Every structure is written in structure tokens, then in C-alpha cells.
Amino acid sequence: MITLKDVSKIYQTGDVVVAALQGIDLQIEKGEFVAIMGPSGSGKSTTMNILGCLDTLTSGEYVLDGTNVAKASKSELAEVRNRKIGFVFQGFNLLPRTTALENVELPLIYAGVSGRERKKRSLDALESVGLGSRIDHKPKELSGGQQQRVAIARALVTSPSIILADEPTGNLDSRSSEDVMSIFQRLHAQGNTIVLVTHEPDIAQYTRRIVRFRDGKIEADEAVKDPRIAVAQ
Amino acid sequence: MNFLESLRIAMRALIANKVRSLLTMLGIIIGVGAVIAMVGVGSGASASVTSRIQGLGSNLLTVSPGQSSSGGVKGGAGSSNTLTMSDVTKIQQQAQFVKAVAPSAGKSVQVVYDGANTSTTMTGTSQDYPSVRNITMATGRFFSQTDVQTGTRVAVVGPTVVQDLFGSSNVNIVGKTIKLDNVPFLVIGVTASQGSSGFFNADDMIYVPITTAQDRLIGNKYVRQIFLEATSANDMTAAQDEVTTILRRAHGLTGNTPSDFQITNQADILATMQGVTQSLTMLLGGIAAISLIVGGIGIMNIMLVSVTERTREIGIRKAIGAKESDILIQFLIEAVVLSALGGGIGIGLGYGGSLLASKLMSMQATVPPSTAAMAFGFSALIGIVFGVFPAKKASALNPIEALRYE
Structure with a gap:
């Protein structure tokens, strides 16, 4: 469960002060499937970075699974990212020259999971995104959609409290996009918490709740009536 | 994350850039190779000088007559006839x-x-x-x-x-x-x-x-x-003093009268020659050590390039949970592996070089294992010293900016 309470984020470069977030209150329950939308500069990426513990807040509280992580040290944040958060990026961000399996194993290496257990869990994760037969392929031998599925497997493998996807379909054609969204919908059905940042209204329609940002504030927060069902090809 | 995993990740990164890794190591290879070869040749030269001097006789003292003097004109050393068989008998x-x-x-x-x-x-x-x-x-x-x-x-x-x-x-x-x-x-x-x-x-x-x-x-x-x-190497000086006294008495020399003979001590010659070869070895070794440091700077240079090149990778690793210490250790290990591997290859080449020198200069070039161990340790140390700065730089990268890096 995620709670943001009166969260502000102020960037200062020289004399220029930018208030990226101004007093955000947001609560996401376990098992929700939320889309964060908004034009560029609205604060949605900043929110994403804060939720992902990549960035710290200027003021306010961020409670993740009952712990206030606003005051955590860098090293504690790294541990929270490792244990509780799974990232899926627009540009896939897989390590080049490294096989799909090894990419998926990476978070487990940092978590200190030993060899055999690590491999078993990574194989399961790749299986669950339908890439069980391509574990030895390197990123450039995979299509965009397949790369993104490896990235999802990597996000899943640590059984995180929350999966954060930043424009996960931004680099994909519509067919691959629907593939990826079908995986997210299945993960949601299995009880995972998923937060997805997108500027495509179509994609947001696959989720269950849409939070709209504008000028560093939440403009609207509403449930999706009649969500679309993604069909895997 | 344990050390073995860090080592695996570092090795993978080095193997991915084979030519670059090899060229980076070259500085250390040449530096360590030169140190080993210099020490080998130096100790070989020293041993050969020692054995040649000792070949003249062990614990050898040589008594020669002093200068002849006729009407105030002095001849060269050994030109007078002051030693006789009776001196020999007395000694x-x-x-x-x-x-x-x-x-x-x-x-x-x-x-x-x-x-x-x-x-x-x-x-x-x-x-x-x-x-x-x-x-x-x-x-x-x-x-x-x-x-x-x-x-x-x-x-x-x-x-x-x-x-x-x-x-x-x-x-x-x-x-x-x-x-x-x-x-x-x-x-x-x-x-x-x-x-x-x-x-x-x-x-x-x-x-x-x-x-x-x-x-x-x-x-x-x-x-x-x-x-x-002399009875033993330690008695050389005692023997010299003793023989001086005996001969002065035999020749009737008292007080401050200069001796009409001179005694050359093999140990003195040996010490002088060894001193010379040792200074030369130190000098050459010093030059070689400087090239080792230059090699270290080469490693630092390439590691800095590597950190910049792999900014995105560092960002990914941090996003999925790598701590600053994990990144630091990973890059430090890369630097140390480069320098230690270079050191190892350098030791091999240095041994080869000193063997070749042994053949060419007909002497026994020996490299003491302690020197090889020291050269290896020193090159690993250079890896740590020159690897810390790039590794610090990598570990301090902001993950958000690193992920955006193209």
C-alpha cells in the first residue's frame, strides 16, 4: 500500500526554482492497477521517480507498506528499490551483451539470492511473460515487445510490492503494446499492484483507475468505467 | 552482493572490451616486466661479479710490497723488494x-x-x-x-x-x-x-x-x-690487522713510519663491486617503477572513459537495487583485475626477459620470488589507488540522470 501525504518536490538550478509537485495526496491500495496521466511538465515523471525511490521529496510523507521512506538514506533506498519495487521503462533498459536470463537474474544478485534459487525464480518469471524459450537471447536478438517482456520479468522476479511502468508501450507498435498490456492485466488479476505512467488515453483505458496531473497537482482521480481487455496475439 | 558475483560482473565487462583491456594492461605489463627483468639482470650481474672475485680465492688477502723510493723519487706500488721468504715463514x-x-x-x-x-x-x-x-x-x-x-x-x-x-x-x-x-x-x-x-x-x-x-x-x-x-670471512679484518703487525715488526717499523707493504682485502673489493651493481639495480628499478605508475594512470584514464560510457548501465543497476558500495566494488575490482592481470603477465615476461639476458650475457640472472610477489602486490595496489577515483565517480552517479543518459 502506498500513501503520499502533502508531498512537494522543488528543484533549484541556480536562481531558477521549479516546484514540480505541490502538495500531492495520493493513496494506492494493494492490488490496484492505476494509470498516471498528464501533459509533459505536469509532475507525473517526478511522482514516478519519488514512488520508485529514485528521488527524494522536499517535504511531505511517503509511506510504503507501512514504512515512511521519506527519511531513508541512499543505501536504504537502494534496498527498498531492490525488494519492493519493480521498474519497467520506456526504453526497456536491459543490459546489452547480457542474456535475457541474466538480465532477469540481476535484481536477485543484488538481493543476495544464491545461484540455483536465482535461476529457478528467473526462469519462472520469464515463463510467465511467455519467453521461456528465449532465455539465452541477448537484447539485440529480441524484438521490442520481447525486450519489454524481459524487462517485465525482471521487474516481477523479486515479487515486489509495486510494479512501476514508465511509458512501457512508448517504443512499441500497437500490436506489441497490446501484448504488453495483456501481461499487465494478467499480473493485475494475480493480485499485483501496478502503477503505469502514460500519455496515451488508449493505454490508460486498460487500467482500472486514472490519476491526472497538471502543473504539479492532481487534477482528477477517477475509476475507469468499462476497462478495455487486452488480447495477447 | 558477494565478492564472487562482483568479480564475475567485472570480468564480463573486461572481456566485452578485450582489445581495450589488453592495451590498458600494457602499461602495467611493461612496468612490472621491466622491474622484474632489471632486478633479475642486476642480481645476475652482482652474482657473476661476486663469483669471479671469489674465484680468485676465498677469504683472500694479498700482501704486496710498497713503493720503491730512490732519492725521493717514488716508484709505483709493488715496485720495491721488501717481501722475503722469512716474512712468509713468520706469518x-x-x-x-x-x-x-x-x-x-x-x-x-x-x-x-x-x-x-x-x-x-x-x-x-x-x-x-x-x-x-x-x-x-x-x-x-x-x-x-x-x-x-x-x-x-x-x-x-x-x-x-x-x-x-x-x-x-x-x-x-x-x-x-x-x-x-x-x-x-x-x-x-x-x-x-x-x-x-x-x-x-x-x-x-x-x-x-x-x-x-x-x-x-x-x-x-x-x-x-x-x-x-683467512680462517673465515668474518676474520678477514682481524687477519689483516694481525699480518700488518707481524710484518711491521719483522721489517723493524715503529711508530708513524709508513708500512713498506700493503694488504688488499678481497672483501673490500667485493663490497665495492656489489655496491656499484646494487646502485645500478636500484636506479633501473626506480625507472621501471615510474613506468608502473604511468601504467596506473593509464588504467585510471580508461576506467573514467568506461564509467562515462556505461552511465546508463550504472543507472539500470542502481534502479534495480545496486547500492553505491556495490557499484564502487564492481569498478574497483575491474581496475584491480586489470592491474593484477597486467602484473602477472609482466612477471612472466620479466622472467622470460631475464632468462634471455642470462643466455646472452652468460650469467645467472635470478629473480627472488619475494621480488615477484612484491611487484605483483604493488601492481594490484596501483589498481586500487588509481581505480578508486573512477569507481567513486561511478557510484556517486544520480540514478535518474544516469538512466536518461544517451
């Missing part, structure tokens, strides 16, 4: 720190055998000469105390003399009679080859009893040099 009887004494008086002689002739140096000496000067016999025997006392006409010849007379050193000359300046001598032995050391060629030599030499070849009773063997 033999009185000196405690002297194990053996061998006088020598020599001249250049013409050797004739059956129509063949050559010119060489005749040394008149006593039966103790072989032990004092480390001379061993190839065939036959050296002359005995009786030969010296009775002044028999027997000669021991060096292999070069045999070679010069017969055109081959394999001829058995023992039992034959040769003429030295027209005086017939019975050859009773041939010395084993010692090899030449500088100006002194122990193989091109004929030894005869000193009494015979003085009576029949030289024509006076003076002794040119007295060779002494």
Missing part, C-alpha cells in the same frame, strides 16, 4: 687468523717442448697455492712441500699453455719434460680450467716451486706477493 708461524699462506714470485718465460714454443707467465709458489687461490687439478698433482724445500725442477701447467704448445688441450703432457728459459722441468700436473677473469688468466700460467724459481729462473730471493687465506 705461517705467528698469525692465528691465517689458514694458509702462499708466496709468489714470477716472471715471463719462454716455454719450449719438442720444437714447439710459447711465452707465458711462470709463478713460483708453495704447496698451499691451490688451496689459497681455489685452483683444482685436471690431471696429475700439484707439487709438495718436499718439492719446495728441496727445489726440484717440477712444473704444473695451465690448460692454455698445453693448448698453445700442442694445438689441443687434450694432450697428456704429464711426465714430459719442458724447457722454461732453457731450464728443463718435469711436468707433474695440469690445472683445471678456471676461465679468465679480466686481465688475470689463471689458465695461462706455469707453476713451479718458489725456491726453484728464485734459484734457476729469477735470480733473486724476493717475493712479489704473498697470498693469505
Whole structure:
């Protein structure tokens, strides 16, 4: 469960002060499937970075699974990212020259999971995104959609409290996009918490709740009536 | 994350850039190789100088006459005739720190055998000469105390003399009679080859009893040099002092009168020569050590490039949970692996180089394992020292900016 309470984020470069977030209150329950939308500069990426513990807040509280992580040290944040958060990026961000399996194993290496257990869990994760037969392929031998599925497997493998996807379909054609969204919908059905940042209204329609940002504030927060069902090809 | 995983990740990164890794290591390879080769050649040269000086005789002291002086004009050292057989006898009887004494008086002689002739140096000496000067016999025997006392006409010849007379050193000359300046001598032995050391060629030599030499070849009773063997290496100085006292008393010298002889201590020569080779080794080793540091800077340079190139990778690793310490260790290990591997290869090349130098310069170049271990440790240390800065830089990267880096 995620709670943001009166969260502000102020960037200062020289004399220029930018208030990226101004007093955000947001609560996401376990098992929700939320889309964060908004034009560029609205604060949605900043929110994403804060939720992902990549960035710290200027003021306010961020409670993740009952712990206030606003005051955590860098090293504690790294541990929270490792244990509780799974990232899926627009540009896939897989390590080049490294096989799909090894990419998926990476978070487990940092978590200190030993060899055999690590491999078993990574194989399961790749299986669950339908890439069980391509574990030895390197990123450039995979299509965009397949790369993104490896990235999802990597996000899943640590059984995180929350999966954060930043424009996960931004680099994909519509067919691959629907593939990826079908995986997210299945993960949601299995009880995972998923937060997805997108500027495509179509994609947001696959989720269950849409939070709209504008000028560093939440403009609207509403449930999706009649969500679309993604069909895997 | 455990060390083994870090090592695996580092090795993977190095293997991904094989040529670059090899070129980066080259600085360390050359540096360590040079250090090892220099030390090897230096210690080899030192050992060869030591063995040559020791080949002249172990724990050797040489007494030479002082300068001659006629009407205030001084001659060179060894030009006066102040040493006699009675000095030799006194040293033999009185000196405690002297194990053996061998006088020598020599001249250049013409050797004739059956129509063949050559010119060489005749040394008149006593039966103790072989032990004092480390001379061993190839065939036959050296002359005995009786030969010296009775002044028999027997000669021991060096292999070069045999070679010069017969055109081959394999001829058995023992039992034959040769003429030295027209005086017939019975050859009773041939010395084993010692090899030449500088100006002194122990193989091109004929030894005869000193009494015979003085009576029949030289024509006076003076002794040119007295060779002494001290009882042990530690007694060299004591023996020198003792012999000085004995000879000064024998020559009736008191108070501040300068000695009319001089004693050369082999240990002094040895120490001087070793000092020279050691300074040279230090100098060359120092230059090599500088090239090691330059190699370290090369590693730092490439590691900095590598950190910039892999900014995105660092961002990904941080996003999925790598701590700053994980990233730091990963890059540090890369630097250390580069430098340690370079050090290892350098040690191999250095050993090869010093072996080659041994072959080419006919000496025994030895590299003590402690030097190799030190060179290896030092190169690993260089990896740590020059790897810390790039590794710090990598670990301090902001993950958000690193992920956006193109």
C-alpha cells in the first residue's frame, strides 16, 4: 500500500526554482492497477521517480507498506528499490551483451539470492511473460515487445510490492503494446499492484483507475468505467 | 552482493572490451616486466661479479710490497723488494687468523717442448697455492712441500699453455719434460680450467716451486706477493690487522713510519663491486617503477572513459537495487583485475626477459620470488589507488540522470 501525504518536490538550478509537485495526496491500495496521466511538465515523471525511490521529496510523507521512506538514506533506498519495487521503462533498459536470463537474474544478485534459487525464480518469471524459450537471447536478438517482456520479468522476479511502468508501450507498435498490456492485466488479476505512467488515453483505458496531473497537482482521480481487455496475439 | 558475483560482473565487462583491456594492461605489463627483468639482470650481474672475485680465492688477502723510493723519487706500488721468504715463514708461524699462506714470485718465460714454443707467465709458489687461490687439478698433482724445500725442477701447467704448445688441450703432457728459459722441468700436473677473469688468466700460467724459481729462473730471493687465506670471512679484518703487525715488526717499523707493504682485502673489493651493481639495480628499478605508475594512470584514464560510457548501465543497476558500495566494488575490482592481470603477465615476461639476458650475457640472472610477489602486490595496489577515483565517480552517479543518459 502506498500513501503520499502533502508531498512537494522543488528543484533549484541556480536562481531558477521549479516546484514540480505541490502538495500531492495520493493513496494506492494493494492490488490496484492505476494509470498516471498528464501533459509533459505536469509532475507525473517526478511522482514516478519519488514512488520508485529514485528521488527524494522536499517535504511531505511517503509511506510504503507501512514504512515512511521519506527519511531513508541512499543505501536504504537502494534496498527498498531492490525488494519492493519493480521498474519497467520506456526504453526497456536491459543490459546489452547480457542474456535475457541474466538480465532477469540481476535484481536477485543484488538481493543476495544464491545461484540455483536465482535461476529457478528467473526462469519462472520469464515463463510467465511467455519467453521461456528465449532465455539465452541477448537484447539485440529480441524484438521490442520481447525486450519489454524481459524487462517485465525482471521487474516481477523479486515479487515486489509495486510494479512501476514508465511509458512501457512508448517504443512499441500497437500490436506489441497490446501484448504488453495483456501481461499487465494478467499480473493485475494475480493480485499485483501496478502503477503505469502514460500519455496515451488508449493505454490508460486498460487500467482500472486514472490519476491526472497538471502543473504539479492532481487534477482528477477517477475509476475507469468499462476497462478495455487486452488480447495477447 | 558477494565478492564472487562482483568479480564475475567485472570480468564480463573486461572481456566485452578485450582489445581495450589488453592495451590498458600494457602499461602495467611493461612496468612490472621491466622491474622484474632489471632486478633479475642486476642480481645476475652482482652474482657473476661476486663469483669471479671469489674465484680468485676465498677469504683472500694479498700482501704486496710498497713503493720503491730512490732519492725521493717514488716508484709505483709493488715496485720495491721488501717481501722475503722469512716474512712468509713468520706469518705461517705467528698469525692465528691465517689458514694458509702462499708466496709468489714470477716472471715471463719462454716455454719450449719438442720444437714447439710459447711465452707465458711462470709463478713460483708453495704447496698451499691451490688451496689459497681455489685452483683444482685436471690431471696429475700439484707439487709438495718436499718439492719446495728441496727445489726440484717440477712444473704444473695451465690448460692454455698445453693448448698453445700442442694445438689441443687434450694432450697428456704429464711426465714430459719442458724447457722454461732453457731450464728443463718435469711436468707433474695440469690445472683445471678456471676461465679468465679480466686481465688475470689463471689458465695461462706455469707453476713451479718458489725456491726453484728464485734459484734457476729469477735470480733473486724476493717475493712479489704473498697470498693469505683467512680462517673465515668474518676474520678477514682481524687477519689483516694481525699480518700488518707481524710484518711491521719483522721489517723493524715503529711508530708513524709508513708500512713498506700493503694488504688488499678481497672483501673490500667485493663490497665495492656489489655496491656499484646494487646502485645500478636500484636506479633501473626506480625507472621501471615510474613506468608502473604511468601504467596506473593509464588504467585510471580508461576506467573514467568506461564509467562515462556505461552511465546508463550504472543507472539500470542502481534502479534495480545496486547500492553505491556495490557499484564502487564492481569498478574497483575491474581496475584491480586489470592491474593484477597486467602484473602477472609482466612477471612472466620479466622472467622470460631475464632468462634471455642470462643466455646472452652468460650469467645467472635470478629473480627472488619475494621480488615477484612484491611487484605483483604493488601492481594490484596501483589498481586500487588509481581505480578508486573512477569507481567513486561511478557510484556517486544520480540514478535518474544516469538512466536518461544517451
